[in-house]
Amino acid sequence: MSSIVRGLRGFxxxxxxxxxxxxxxxxxxxxxxxxxxxxxxxxxxFWRDRMDRQDSNPQGRCC
Incomplete structure (x- = not known):
């Protein structure tokens, strides 16, 4: 059972x-x-800064 749990955590x-x-x-x-x-x-x-940087410098991304 522990190998399944480790696998799920890794995934x-x-x-x-x-x-x-x-x-x-x-x-x-x-x-x-x-x-x-x-x-x-x-x-x-952190997340506000990250979103602002992505908006001001768009690169290849899905959305």
Missing amino acids: TAFVKGIMGADAFERYLEHHEASGHSGPAMTERE
Whole structure:
């Protein structure tokens, strides 16, 4: 049973990566690893910034 659970968790992580749902977590990891002096953006600020950047610089995406 545990191999099924591990498989489902792996699949869920894979889908989140494709959809970009894990972007905030990756941003926090990068922010901490890079040694930025200022505080990290909040999750709301992060998503607003991401959407604003995509709107001002559209690239190939589905929608």
